[in-house]
Amino acid sequence: MAFLKAARLVKEYERRGKSFRAVDDIEFAIDKGEFVMIEGESGSGKTTFLNLLTGLTDPTSGDVTIDGKTLKDISDKDISKIRNEKIKYIPQGESLLSALTVRENILFPFTIGGTKRPSEERLLEVAEKLGITELLDEYPSELSGGEMRRATIARAVINRPSLIIADEPTGSLDQANTSKVMDIFKNIAEEGTAVIVVTHQKETLGYASKVYSMSEGKLTENS
């Protein structure tokens, strides 16, 4: 059985008195080690779809099942635990906590979860790979956009999660940084993590093992 599975997933919103479907009857599944990319225009429902997959938003109908657990059947606390340990979500834009240093940001999920911290070697290894070793004791306000993005990725990959979901991770990056980031995702997938990357940059799609298109709430697999 797939690690993450979405069945008949629907999310309806009201806008100016009319309801519309941001996510319209989606079937989706991903297994560990798979690298899936989803492309689509902005406003096509990608971010809503990711929020449903991670349990941040409740679906209007349909189910999301992660590691055999159906999200609507478990408590907020348990969903939070899954997000804390198994699924790492890299949202669009900046998502570092401004009161903490880069190092503290990377280790913060372990503080929340009360789980065992990774070793200093692992931290330095990841930081090295992402080129942020020098920045570990800086505050996010002192970082450039690309550095922040890499710090966020470090936070996501450090404990080798089962699934990484990234929303437009290369959005504001130049060519060199884009391929650096995509290489990292590819490596992680090869190490056995399931990876979902949402993008509107068609040139990055080549990294994926499977590509989907999203349009007006519908998800279709590209052949």
Next chain:
Amino acid sequence: MSGLKDSFRFGIRNIRKRPYRSFCLMLAAVIGSYALFVGLSLKSSLNNGLGRMKERMGADLMIVPEESEIKARNILLTGEPEFFYMNASVAKAAEDIEGVESATSQFYFTSLSSDCCSTRVQLIAFDPDTDFVIAPWIDEKVTSGAENGSVIIGSEVTPLANGKVKFFGSEYKVAGKLGETATGLDHSVFMTRDTMHDLLNDAKDKGYQFLNPEDDSSWVSTVLIRVNDGADITNIEKEIYKKANGIRFIETDKLLSDVSVKLGSVESIINITLTVLLVFSFLTMILFFSVIFHERKKEFAVLRILGTSSRRICLFSLTEGITIGAAGGVAGLILGVLTVFPFNRFIENSLDVPYLMPAVSLVILYGVLGVILTTLFGSVSSFLSTLSLSHAETYYTMRAGE
């Protein structure tokens, strides 16, 4: 579970990372706790003062010369030095009247103000044989009592460095000190008529004459009367009027009720100010926390994404609220202590109503109350700001603004 410790540390980090915002919030807490502490301390000092005054007003009725009622009230209420005289025969008139339990006379005069750095003090001569107003309240007996040549001082009179007091160039031993009465008597100095006689002679030598010392025994300033239980005071007044002319009466009950009225108005000013400040403090905190919350929606969304449960986010926010409320509360309390204690005498002299600090334990209680209250303000307002977190959609804010 280290959750509490971690959320505390995270809360502190957030407070320190945003000093201006935290300062404003803390200021609101400072105002709340300061207002509560100072307000309650003042109120309780006023009530304590009135209570003590009631308890220590030994006489039920005072006879004073015509047109001296105001002066007599000043002596009793504020300790403002005054003097006035009437014929000593009035004292006799008060005796032998049905309903009068005891009567004693007193003689008022004042010290000089031109002595360097000393204010005028009310000097009161009393008759130890008939006295029932002074002697019961002698707290500290330095010698055996009011002997001739020594004086008894009110609780707020400060003797010279050598322990004596000086009037008209002569020094007098302090034989005892009165307990606090919250009346003007706290600022007065008491002596026998013989000592008074010496003082009046000294005063005359210095060129100040209240009365001719030769015949001072034929004058009194007031006659204090205690009546039997259930005696008709109006009737007693009528009987005395029949025997003496040019006199007026001050009834203690009437005096106290006047003081109560005045105190009531001071108290209602305190109440209004206190309420306004507390409401201000609370509203400011609620407002600030909800503004902060909106600013921080993104931060909360990040926390959610990283797997923080909504309970945990409430806990983070609550930690900030409690820390700020408690820290501000303690700071306000320190300010309050620095107001109420060092300026005790200044407040007392400014308010012009009986004022007496209550027991320290009560004041400590007010301080604790103030800190608890602002901590509560902090926790309630931070909690209210996170209430909307229970709607899951609120987290879904990362998209907006990006």
Next chain:
Amino acid sequence: MSKNKITGIVIALLGLLTALIPTVIFKVCAAMDGKFMKCHWTSQVEVALGITVLVLGLLIVLAKENAASSAYAAASAINGVLVILIPTVVIGVCGSADMPCNSGTKPALIIAGALVIVVALINTISYLASKKNG
């Protein structure tokens, strides 16, 4: 804002307060019968001390080097001690506890002086500590 700016401004304001206490806020008595009383002389000295502290506070803000700032802070702490000693030991105020100089001016000056000392020491000590830690 840096620590020097904050402490310097606070110290300068406290200096101003010190000068205002005996002259405006808790005004001491005027001369009586042509004679000046103790409180008058205390007031004169406190105004001078207050202005000194005010200037030192501004110097803390304006100094280019941390070492200079912390030296000015130490100097204002000593002035703070004097602010307290003048009305209590050195000159004193009037004898009667009910006089405004005794019930208002003196405690206010003691508090102002104590605050100057506390804020100034925070500056100096944090400088010394940072020097020690490299």
